[in-house]
Amino acid sequence: MSYTDDGKVIANNIRAERNRVKLSQQEVSDKLKISTKTYLTYEKDASNITAKHLLQLSKLFNCNITSFFII
Numbered sequence: 108m109s110y111t112d113d114g115k116v117i118a119n120n121i122r123a124e125r126n127r128v129k130l131s132q133q134e135v136s137d138k139l140k141i142s143t144k145t146y147l148t149y150e151k152d153a154s155n156i157t158a159k160h161l162l163q164l165s166k167l168f169n170c171n172i173t174s175f176f177i178i
Contacts, residue, residue: 113176114154117161120175122150124168139163 125135136146139160149156153175165172 114152114156116178117153117156117175118150120177121153121156121164124164124170124174125150128168130167135164135167138167 125132132146132150133143136143139146141160149160161172161175165174
């Protein structure tokens with residue numbers, strides 16, 4: 108699996124967790140204090156997401172950070 112594939116796996120899991128907690132993309136980007144455009148890129152391909160944002164997302168979604176890496 109390439110790094111790009113990993114980014115897509117993470118992106119899919121971020122989207123799934125956001126949907127699970129029923130938050131909009133706008134709500135999540137507001138809580139992370141990032142632009143909605145930046146957040147949208149995370150849901151398309153999270154290859155460039157920071158560890159800080161992954162940690163913030165895990166807290167926001169009330170899930171273990173490892174949930175984002177499950178294939």
